[in-house]
Every structure is written in structure tokens, then in C-alpha cells.
Amino acid sequence: MGIEDILLHDETIFKNINAFNPDYMPENYNFRDSQMEAMAMSIRPALKDGRPVNSVVLGACATGKTTAIRKVFEMVENTSDKIFCCYINCQLHTTRFGIFSQIHKKIFGHQPPETGVPFSRIYQKIMKYLSDENKALLVAFDDVDYLFQNQHANKIFYDILRAYEEYVGVKTGLFAILSDFEFRFALDKNVNTVFIPHEIVFQPYTRSEILNILTDRARAGFYEGVISEDIIEDITDYTLDSGDLRVGIDLLRVCGNIAEANASKSVEKKHLDEAMDKNLSINLFEAVKSLNDTEIALLKIIASNKKILNAGELSELFLEDEEVSYATFNRTLEKLEFLRLIDTKFTGKGVRGNSRQIILRFDPEDVNKCIL
Numbered sequence: 209m210g211i212e213d214i215l216l217h218d219e220t221i222f223k224n225i226n227a228f229n230p231d232y233m234p235e236n237y238n239f240r241d242s243q244m245e246a247m248a249m250s251i252r253p254a255l256k257d258g259r260p261v262n263s264v265v266l267g268a269c270a271t272g273k274t275t276a277i278r279k280v281f282e283m284v285e286n287t288s289d290k291i292f293c294c295y296i297n298c299q300l301h302t303t304r305f306g307i308f309s310q311i312h313k314k315i316f317g318h319q320p321p322e323t324g325v326p327f328s329r330i331y332q333k334i335m336k337y338l339s340d341e342n343k344a345l346l347v348a349f350d351d352v353d354y355l356f357q358n359q360h361a362n363k364i365f366y367d368i369l370r371a372y373e374e375y376v377g378v379k380t381g382l383f384a385i386l387s388d389f390e391f392r393f394a395l396d397k398n399v400n401t402v403f404i405p406h407e408i409v410f411q412p413y414t415r416s417e418i419l420n421i422l423t424d425r426a427r428a429g430f431y432e433g434v435i436s437e438d439i440i441e442d443i444t445d446y447t448l449d450s451g452d453l454r455v456g457i458d459l460l461r462v463c464g465n466i467a468e469a470n471a472s473k474s475v476e477k478k479h480l481d482e483a484m485d486k487n488l489s490i491n492l493f494e495a496v497k498s499l500n501d502t503e504i505a506l507l508k509i510i511a512s513n514k515k516i517l518n519a520g521e522l523s524e525l526f527l528e529d530e531e532v533s534y535a536t537f538n539r540t541l542e543k544l545e546f547l548r549l550i551d552t553k554f555t556g557k558g559v560r561g562n563s564r565q566i567i568l569r570f571d572p573e574d575v576n577k578c579i580l
């Protein structure tokens with residue numbers, strides 16, 4: 209098939225290709241009822257002239273935290289006009305001004321001018337309005353760890369949570385959303401006691417839940433008969449292994465595209481294999497790109513050794529070349545494992561029976577190509 213045919217070919221296997229987009233709102237949103245109920249319980253007091261209960265929403269990536277919050281916020285706004293629910297993506301908005309601009313937009317329908325108006329004026333306008341109109345404000349900070357990087361979190365939390373001290377009757381609360389459990393402690397350290405939150409945990413999805421979600425998504429995105437249960441089962445296994453539901457949703461789209469580019473009316477195993485190869489090399493490239501020099505040095509040693517090393521052997525080789533401590537070695541190893549570049553497997557041997565084997569998850573040749 210030539211390029212023109214690919215572009216002009218107007219038959220499609222996709223009923224709705226947007227169903228695989230990151231911001232698609234699934235019609236069926238299962239397995240998160242208890243978490244959504246807990247969120248609703250935290251918001252409820254604000255609907256009865258009380259203050260919302262501050263909460264930390266915890267869960268690994270792609271466990272549905274953002275979707276759940278958006279759904280609950282939508283429901284709240286459809287049932288009451290007593291509360292403003294403002295969702296902030298902290299990867300995009302990190303400054304006090306930026307965040308309060310978003311809150312301003314939520315309340316007044318537009319952002320304040322970017323220059324000429326001091327922060328205090330905007331803050332005052334927002335809080336005075338809430339106080340005069342007797343309305344509550346709940347702010348959800350998604351990926352809140354981004355606020356810690358420039359130490360803004362404490363100030364911003366304080367701005368929101370202590371507003372009632374200055375503005376009579378103001379009712380405010382916040383949800384802090386975190387995907388990295390390590391940051392749970394950072395939150396306590398960075399934000400003092402104004403924030404004592406209730407915890408809402410999103411556990412990782414089980415295999416059968418992933419299968420169910422991917423089957424639903426395939427049904428929403430493809431015409432009937434385009435993708436078989438067997439292929440979805442294979443994608444489920446791959447997704448489970450990657451630990452990220454987004455990988456599975458994206459694979460559905462990519463193998464659909466490959467099938468279509470091959471003028472196939474259905475997704476076949478060979479299309480999936482090609483899609484998985486693509487996915488693997490993109491993931492590897494992205495992960496290696498994010499490493500610092502020390503991490504690259506350790507990865508190089510692992511990739512250049514023919515035999516599987518245990519942690520002790522690896523540390524010796526590494527500390528011969530690098531002037532770092534054993535603790536740094538351990539931290540570097542953990543980082544590589546966190547990025548899913550390596551697996552570590554306990555062998556039951558060693559001094560305390562805790563010797564670990566270090567296993568590269570990719571073909572060493574592919575890894576070396578990415579390092580160069």
C-alpha cells in the first residue's frame with residue numbers, strides 16, 4: 209500500500225479513535241466507587257454550610273485518580289451551587305499567582321490580568337467573594353509533588369486553608385493528589401500542621417479489572433469484530449507487566465493504526481507484536497534519556513556484562529569506577545528499578561539471605577544504542 213492509499217483510504221476500523229486519547233472520559237467507570245464515595249463524603253460538609261474535609265488522594269500512576277476527581281467534581285457542580293470545585297494540574301501551574309489565577313477563572317469565568325495586579329489583590333477578591341456569597345472552595349492539586357520542587361506548597365496550602373482567619377466564614381479545603389508514595393512523607397515535611405488530611409487510596413488494578421477496562425475501551429473505540437478477546441488478553445498481560453494502564457490503552461490505539469495501515473479489517477497478532485516492539489523502544493529511550501551520568505554509568509555496567517550479576521558483584525564493579533558511596537549505589541539501583549529498566553530478584557542466598565540478582569529488562573544491545 210502506498211502512502212497516498214494510506215492517507216486516502218477512507219474505510220476505518222475505529223468507531224471512535226478519541227476513545228484512546230488520554231483525556232477521554234470513559235462512560236463506564238468501574239472499580240472506584242468506594243474512593244469516589246470517600247471523596248463525596250469529604251465534600252459533603254461544604255454543601256451544608258460546613259468546611260470540606262482536606263484529603264490526600266494516593267495511588268500509583270494511571271489508577272484513575274484524576275478521572276475520579278473530575279467525575280465527582282462534575283457531580284457536585286450539577287447538584288449544588290454552594291461550592292466551587294477547582295482542579296489544578298501542578299505540572300502546568302506551580303506558582304502562587306498561577307494557581308490563584310486558575311481559581312479566579314473558576315469563580316469569575318476569566319483569568320486576572322497577568323501583569324499590574326498584585327497577588328494580594330487577587331487573593332482578597334476571591335476570598336471576599338466567597339465570604340460575601342457564602343460559598344465554599346475546594347481545590348484539587350493533581351501531581352502535587354511538583355509544588356515541592358520549588359517549595360511553594362506550604363505557602364499555597366496556607367493561603368487556602370487559613371483564609372478563614374482573615375475572612376469571616378470562608379470555607380475552604382483541598383485535595384492533594386499524589387502518585388509517588390515516597391512523597392507522602394515529603395508532604396508532611398513540606399506542609400505544616402495546617403494540613404491534616406484524610407487519606408483516600410487507589411490500589412493498583414488487578415488483572416481482571418484491567419481486562420474489563422480494556423475490553424470496554426476497545427468496545428468504545430473499535431467497530432464490532434475488529435479486535436478479538438485473545439488479543440485483548442495479550443494486551444492485558446503486557447499492561448499488567450508494565451504496571452501502567454495507559455500503556456494498554458495506548459497499545460489498543462497503536463495496533464489499530466498498524467492494522468489499518470496494512471488495510472486489515474481486524475487487529476491481528478502480528479500487528480500487536482509490531483505495536484509492542486514500538487512501545488518497548490519508546491519506553492526504553494524515554495527512560496534512558498531521563499538518567500543522570502551516575503545512573504547511566506551503572507546501567508552501562510549492567511548492560512555490558514554477559515552474566516547476571518548479584519548486587520554485591522555489581523557494587524564492586526561500580527565503586528571501582530565511580531567515586532560514590534554504597535548508599536548512592538543503592539539509590540541508583542533503586543532508580544533503575546523504579547524506571548523498570550531492571551528487575552531485582554532475591555535469591556535467598558547471601559549473608560542475611562537477602563542477596564539480589566540484577567536483571568536487565570531490555571536487550572543489552574538496545575540499551576547500548578540508547579546510551580550512545
Ligand SMILES: Nc1ncnc2c1ncn2[C@@H]1O[C@H](COP(=O)(O)OP(=O)(O)OP(=O)(O)O)[C@@H](O)[C@H]1O
Pocket residue numbers: 229230231232233234236237238239240267268269270271272273274275276386387421453454457
Ligand atoms: N476504572 C477505570 N475505568 C476506565 N478507564 C479508566 C479507569 N481507571 C483509569 N482509567 C483510564 O486510565 C487512564 C489514566 O487514568 P487517570 O488519569 O485518571 O489516572 P491517574 O491515577 O490520575 O494517573 P496519574 O497519577 O498518572 O496522573 C485514563 O485514560 C483513564 O480513562
